[in-house]
Amino acid sequence: MTKKITMKTPIVEIDGDEMTRIIWKEIKDALLYPYIDLKTEYYDLGLKHREATGDQITIEAANAIKKYGVGVKCATITPNADRVKEYSLTKMWKSPNGTIRSILDGTVFREPIIIDGIKPIVPTWTNPIIIARHAYGDIYAGVEFVVGKDGGTVSMTHPDGSSLIVKNFGGAGIVQGVHNTDKSITSFARSCFNFALDKGLDIWFSAKDTISKIYDHRFKDIFAEIFEEEYKEKFKQRNIEYFYTLIDDAVARVMRSSGGFIWACKNYDGDVMSDMVATSFGSLAMMTSVLVSPEGYYEYEAAHGTVTRHYYRHLQGESTSTNSVATIFAWSGALRKRGELDSIESLVEFANTLEAATKETIEKGYMTKDLVGLFSKPGINPKALDTIGFLGKVAETLRIKFSR
Numbered sequence: 001m002t003k004k005i006t007m008k009t010p011i012v013e014i015d016g017d018e019m020t021r022i023i024w025k026e027i028k029d030a031l032l033y034p035y036i037d038l039k040t041e042y043y044d045l046g047l048k049h050r051e052a053t054g055d056q057i058t059i060e061a062a063n064a065i066k067k068y069g070v071g072v073k074c075a076t077i078t079p080n081a082d083r084v085k086e087y088s089l090t091k092m093w094k095s096p097n098g099t100i101r102s103i104l105d106g107t108v109f110r111e112p113i114i115i116d117g118i119k120p121i122v123p124t125w126t127n128p129i130i131i132a133r134h135a136y137g138d139i140y141a142g143v144e145f146v147v148g149k150d151g152g153t154v155s156m157t158h159p160d161g162s163s164l165i166v167k168n169f170g171g172a173g174i175v176q177g178v179h180n181t182d183k184s185i186t187s188f189a190r191s192c193f194n195f196a197l198d199k200g201l202d203i204w205f206s207a208k209d210t211i212s213k214i215y216d217h218r219f220k221d222i223f224a225e226i227f228e229e230e231y232k233e234k235f236k237q238r239n240i241e242y243f244y245t246l247i248d249d250a251v252a253r254v255m256r257s258s259g260g261f262i263w264a265c266k267n268y269d270g271d272v273m274s275d276m277v278a279t280s281f282g283s284l285a286m287m288t289s290v291l292v293s294p295e296g297y298y299e300y301e302a303a304h305g306t307v308t309r310h311y312y313r314h315l316q317g318e319s320t321s322t323n324s325v326a327t328i329f330a331w332s333g334a335l336r337k338r339g340e341l342d343s344i345e346s347l348v349e350f351a352n353t354l355e356a357a358t359k360e361t362i363e364k365g366y367m368t369k370d371l372v373g374l375f376s377k378p379g380i381n382p383k384a385l386d387t388i389g390f391l392g393k394v395a396e397t398l399r400i401k402f403s404r
Helices: 018-032 047-052 056-068 081-086 096-104 182-199 215-238 247-256 267-281 308-315 325-342 345-363 387-403
Strands: 011-015 040-044 070-073 107-112 129-134 143-147 152-157 163-169 173-177 202-207 242-246 261-265 287-292 298-302 366-368 383-385
Touching: 011 056, 011 325, 018 308, 018 325, 018 387, 040 056, 047 056, 056 070, 056 096, 070 325, 096 287, 096 298, 107 182, 107 267, 129 182, 129 267, 163 173, 182 202, 182 215, 182 261, 202 215, 202 247, 215 242, 242 247, 247 261, 261 267, 267 287, 287 325, 298 325, 325 345, 345 366, 345 387, 366 387, 383 387
Parallel strands: 011 040, 011 070, 070 298, 129 261, 202 242, 202 261, 366 383
Antiparallel strands: 107 129, 107 287, 143 173, 152 163, 287 298
16 A cells, blocks of 8 residues: 545544553554544543543543544543542543443444454354444443431432332432433334344344333333334344343353354343453454444444553553454444445455454464463464554554555
């Protein structure tokens, strides 16, 4: 490639925290800038900047994705009590992912990155399992508070004046209020069914309606109504299936399955199960993640966190071997979508080539430490590289591909 690719519309670039923030810069320097005249609108969602802006920067970033259509996000810290002390925060700011997902009201699709030479820990999983995670509401938009030692009453009042007592506290305790909307659940269902049709894969949906007879049951009913009215015949034509089952039954079925389907989950369930699936297929850093809204907004990110342990070692001057694959694929996914929307074929081709170069690097035996114990390929002895060394190898593979 002799000339840099020119972009028409910017991608919303959302920077993050700790080790992934360091990787973020290295990916741009080593893999993107040499080939693309990169055009982004930058938002710094590092925890210090969220504190300085009263977290308004997160809202601005989400609205920017609405404006430009495509965003790419680095992993960010969701602070707990320890982080509040560590960063001298004025409050325990909410999850940036939760805020952005609530504003965009989409569905997160997470799919493992398959590498020749890395077999899933679950031996029956011979095909990918795609997690479709509802990206609105539940505990990620929840309201929580502490009930003091004198107790109190938590209740809800309806417009007609009637009320429902949630709990009479006789002493100290805690309260969490969660919600969802028919509109968001409907969008979730349609996104899942459309994605299944596009992929030609069966889709499972699981919740716990036997216990949550109103909240979870509403999800079940909306999915069933939309499927029957809008998708049943389309699924029949594609020879694919939709079915609902309880979350605990789904877990048992998944563990005995061969994969090759989409598993739709509520927000928290999807958060947990996507990590389980990613780990089995290789690593938490080996899973793509894209938020797709009904309006056609796309936000690409890594499915993992900020790799705090490696970051502290990095600050001490120690070498780290941090897997950057999911973050690379977040950038490639965003660039591909930007190219598709703007009809820039060279940008789409670059994204595809970047992903191929990343996978080829690993398949030739060059990888981060987390993958070495999982890799097995005749005639190849895997070599563990440090964080920068692995990105350098990917850059080398990429140069060779473009020089052919």
